[in-house]
Amino acid sequence: MTPPSLLRRITDYASRADPYPLYEELRATPVLHEEDGGPYVVSSYYDILGLLHDPRISSDAANLAVPGADELPGPEAAGLPPSFLRLDPPEHDRLRRIANSSFGPPRRPHRIDSMREELHRIVSELIDGFADERRVDLVDRFAYPFPVIVICRLLGVPREDEPRFRAWVDPIVAALDPDTRDDPDAPVQRAAQEARVQLGVYLAGLVEQRAREPRDDMLSDLVAAHGPDGSLSMMEVLSTAVLLLIAGHETTVNLIANGMLTLLRHPEYLRRLREEPALSVRIVEELLRYEPPVQLVPQRTCLADVEVRGVTIPKGSRIWLVLAAGNRDPERFKDPDRFDPDRSDVEHLGFGSGIHSCFGAPLARVEAQIALAELARRLEDPRLVEDPPPYRPNAVLRGPRHLNVDVAGVRP
Known part of the structure; x- marks a missing residue:
C-alpha cells in the first residue's frame, strides 16, 4: 500500500491538532511537487514573501487551474462577481481602494479606533453571559459571536439579524475543506451553495435599503462611494460585503x-497579560506568527515560468504558499517553535503580504487584543478541559471547533 503523500498528510484531519512537525518536514524540500497536475508547494519564509509580491503570481479566479478552489469562500458561487481577493491589478487595486475608503484612511481614518469602546462593551457583555458558569466553551460563547457582532455592526446589519449569519457562515466555511471543495455534488458543497444564495439575497435587500436611506455604516459608504476610481456596481457592493x-x-x-x-x-504569559494588559499587542503579533489563523494559501497560478531555489515552476502551474511553515522557518526566526511574545523581531506572514495582505488586519488586531486581555483579566484559574481540543476540519483556516475551559469564577 502506497503511503500517503506529505501534502495529503498535511491536509488530513488527523494532523490538524499539530501540523508543525509536517511543516518542518516540508521545509526540507522548499519547493515540493509530488505529482503531475498537483500544486507546487512553497514553505520557506523568504520564498513565500517573494512570491506574495511577485506580479507573475496570479490570484485571479479565471486563471486557476481548478476553478473555484481557493482559500476563502467566493461570492461568485452565489452568482456574484469575484471579490477583489480573487482579482489581479488593475481591477483588484480599483476595488480595494474603494472598499478601503470606507474602512480606513483617508476618508475614515478613525473608524476602527473609534470602535474600541464598543468592542470593550461587547466583550464585557459576552463574558457576563457566562459569569455564573464553571465550564464554558470559549469558541461557542465568545470567540465565535464576538467577530460576528462586530462585523455586522460595522457593515450596518440590524442587531436582530445577527444570529442569522451563523446559520449561513457555518456551511460556507465548512465547504473550504480541501477534500470536498472540488466536488459540487458533495452534501457540504450543496449546503454551502444554498447558504451563499440566502446570504446574497439578504444583503441585496439591505443594499437597496441603504441606497434609499443611507446611514453611518460601511455598507452605506460602499453604496455611495464615488471618486477617482468610480463607484461600485450593486453586484460589486454585494461581493465586497460577502x-x-x-x-x-x-x-x-x-x-x-x-x-x-x-x-x-x-500560563506564565496568561498571568503576565492579566497584570500587563498592554502586553496584548505583542502577544497578538507573536500569535500571528506562532499559530496563524490562515495556515496556507492553496491557490495561486503562475502567469509565466517562475524559478524558486533552482526549481522552475512552469507557467500555468498552481502554487500553494504554506504561511504557517514560513512563520516557523529557522532561516528567518530564532527558536521558531517557541512561543515568545518578547521577541524583538516578529515580521510574520500571519496576514499575508503584498497587494493581497489582509484587508481587515487593523480590526482583527484590535479585536484580538481586547478579547484576550479581558479574558485574562476576568477568568479565575482557567484550565483546559481537553488538550488538544477538537479542531475544525479545514486545513486552511485552522482553529479549535470547541475550547472547553473550567474556571473557578469570573471577576466583575
Whole structure:
C-alpha cells in the first residue's frame, strides 16, 4: 500500500491538532511537487514573501487551474462577481481602494479606533453571559459571536439579524475543506451553495435599503462611494460585503481561539497579560506568527515560468504558499517553535503580504487584543478541559471547533 503523500498528510484531519512537525518536514524540500497536475508547494519564509509580491503570481479566479478552489469562500458561487481577493491589478487595486475608503484612511481614518469602546462593551457583555458558569466553551460563547457582532455592526446589519449569519457562515466555511471543495455534488458543497444564495439575497435587500436611506455604516459608504476610481456596481457592493462578512469574521474567530489555547498552554504569559494588559499587542503579533489563523494559501497560478531555489515552476502551474511553515522557518526566526511574545523581531506572514495582505488586519488586531486581555483579566484559574481540543476540519483556516475551559469564577 502506497503511503500517503506529505501534502495529503498535511491536509488530513488527523494532523490538524499539530501540523508543525509536517511543516518542518516540508521545509526540507522548499519547493515540493509530488505529482503531475498537483500544486507546487512553497514553505520557506523568504520564498513565500517573494512570491506574495511577485506580479507573475496570479490570484485571479479565471486563471486557476481548478476553478473555484481557493482559500476563502467566493461570492461568485452565489452568482456574484469575484471579490477583489480573487482579482489581479488593475481591477483588484480599483476595488480595494474603494472598499478601503470606507474602512480606513483617508476618508475614515478613525473608524476602527473609534470602535474600541464598543468592542470593550461587547466583550464585557459576552463574558457576563457566562459569569455564573464553571465550564464554558470559549469558541461557542465568545470567540465565535464576538467577530460576528462586530462585523455586522460595522457593515450596518440590524442587531436582530445577527444570529442569522451563523446559520449561513457555518456551511460556507465548512465547504473550504480541501477534500470536498472540488466536488459540487458533495452534501457540504450543496449546503454551502444554498447558504451563499440566502446570504446574497439578504444583503441585496439591505443594499437597496441603504441606497434609499443611507446611514453611518460601511455598507452605506460602499453604496455611495464615488471618486477617482468610480463607484461600485450593486453586484460589486454585494461581493465586497460577502468577503468582509465571511473572510474577516472566520479568521478572527480562529485568532482569538488559537490565542486563548496558546495562553492556557503557557500560563506564565496568561498571568503576565492579566497584570500587563498592554502586553496584548505583542502577544497578538507573536500569535500571528506562532499559530496563524490562515495556515496556507492553496491557490495561486503562475502567469509565466517562475524559478524558486533552482526549481522552475512552469507557467500555468498552481502554487500553494504554506504561511504557517514560513512563520516557523529557522532561516528567518530564532527558536521558531517557541512561543515568545518578547521577541524583538516578529515580521510574520500571519496576514499575508503584498497587494493581497489582509484587508481587515487593523480590526482583527484590535479585536484580538481586547478579547484576550479581558479574558485574562476576568477568568479565575482557567484550565483546559481537553488538550488538544477538537479542531475544525479545514486545513486552511485552522482553529479549535470547541475550547472547553473550567474556571473557578469570573471577576466583575
